[in-house]
Amino acid sequence: DQQVKQNSPSLSVQEGRISILNCDYTNSMFDYFLWYKKYPAEGPTFLISISSIKDKNEDGRFTVFLNKSAKHLSLHIVPSQPGDSAVYFCAAGLISSGSARQLTFGSGTQLTVLP
Amino acid sequence: EAGVAQSPRYKIIEKRQSVAFWCNPISGHATLYWYQQILGQGPKLLIQFQNNGVVDDSQLPKDRFSAERLKGVDSTLKIQPAKLEDSAVYLCASSRRQGNEKLFFGSGTQLSVL
Numbered sequence: 001d002q003q004v005k006q007n008s009p010s011l012s013v014q015e016g017r018i019s020i021l022n023c024d025y026t027n028s029m030f031d032y033f034l035w036y037k038k039y040p041a042e043g044p045t046f047l048i049s050i051s052s053i054k055d056k057n058e059d060g061r062f063t064v065f066l067n068k069s070a071k072h073l074s075l076h077i078v079p080s081q082p083g084d085s086a087v088y089f090c091a092a093g094l095i096s097s098g099s100a101r102q103l104t105f106g107s108g109t110q111l112t113v114l115p
Numbered sequence: 116e117a118g119v120a121q122s123p124r125y126k127i128i129e130k131r132q133s134v135a136f137w138c139n140p141i142s143g144h145a146t147l148y149w150y151q152q153i154l155g156q157g158p159k160l161l162i163q164f165q166n167n168g169v170v171d172d173s174q175l176p177k178d179r180f181s182a183e184r185l186k187g188v189d190s191t192l193k194i195q196p197a198k199l200e201d202s203a204v205y206l207c208a209s210s211r212r213q214g215n216e217k218l219f220f221g222s223g224t225q226l227s228v229l
Contacts, residue, residue, distance in 0.1 A: 004157070034216055043119070043206055043220025044158070089157050093216050102171060103216060105157030 003027045004092050006106035014114050019077040021109050023090035026071060032093035034103070035064060035075050037086045044089055048075070080113045087111070117141065119221035121207050127227045133195035136224045140188070140209030146170075147184055148218065149192050150206040158206055164190065197228045 005024045013019045021035075031052040036044035050057040050064045050073070057064050063076045077084055087108045094102055120139040128134050140147050146165055150158035161180065163171040166187035175182070179198070184190040194201055204225050208218040 006157075032216055036220075041222065043208070043222050044218075045220065046217045049216060091157075091216075102160055102163070103218070105159070107155065107157050 002107075003030075004090060004104045004106040006090060006109050008109050009107070010110040010112070012112045012114060013080045015082055016079045019075075019080045019084065019111055019113065021075040021077075021088050021090075021111065023073050023075075023106055024071060025073075025092050027092070027094065027104075028068075028071065030092035030094050030104075033064070033066060033073050034091045034093070035062075036089045036091060036105075037084075038089065038108070039086050047088075077111075080111075082113045082115050085111055085113050119207055119209055119219055121205075121221035121224055123224055124222065125225045125227075127229065128197055129229050130199055131196040133193065134197055134226065135191055135193045136205050136207075136226075138190045138192070138207030138221060140190070140207070141219055143211070144209035144219070145187070145212050146210045147190050148208040148210075149182055149190070150208060150220075152204045152206055152223070154203070161192070194226075197226075199228050202226055202228045 003026050034049040035047040037047045038044040048059050048062050048064050055066050066073045087110050089108045090106045091103045122137050148163050149161040152158040161175045162182045164184040167184050182192045204223040206223045208220045210218050
């Protein structure tokens with residue numbers, strides 16, 4: 001049962017335009033959401049996060065939007081740059097035991113920014 | 116600050132053989148995680164340590180997988196015996212404290228089981 005879904009395996013965008021990556025989740029108990037970026041042959045690196053009590057978080061060119069009623073979050077990259085080309089994973093966090101929070105990852109979206 | 120170190124980088128074994136992966140987290144990070152990432156999927160948590168104690172191993176196939184974190188620093192993940200479906204990238208990650216979702220990942224170990 002995939003609790004976190006990224007339905008677009010790939011996305012191509014022209015340099016300078018906006019990239020929008022989408023993620024849907026099914027478990028309403030998730031209370032924290034994150035985006036990670038992964039380059040080939042490297043581990044994922046943290047990009048941006050948002051708590052379920054917020055609906056928007058911004059960090060430079062990156063903005064994450066959360067729509068709890070639709071169980072949907074999105075990552076906006078403006079403007080997109082060729083160096084943004086990578087696989088983007090969304091992840092959702094849930095308190096599992098004690099204070100441990102387990103992250104569930106989506107399957108990723110390959111973003112290609114064309115020069 | 117040095118990142119999360121993992122070795123080996125690649126490993127090829129035959130089914131039913133055993134294999135071990137090593138991880139050294141970022142200095143001072145109390146929480147350590149092992150994830151399995153099968154091609155085309157997102158990382159899946161296998162086990163989480165807080166210092167040298169296991170916090171969550173609910174998704175670890177305990178009949179063949181084992182992990183330890185002696186002295187609360189380095190960690191080793193072992194598979195014995197390996198199956199074809201264990202072919203994946205094994206990622207180690209660490210965070211400053213439990214409940215901190217900002218995980219720092221190593222580059223992973225690419226395992227191929229033939």
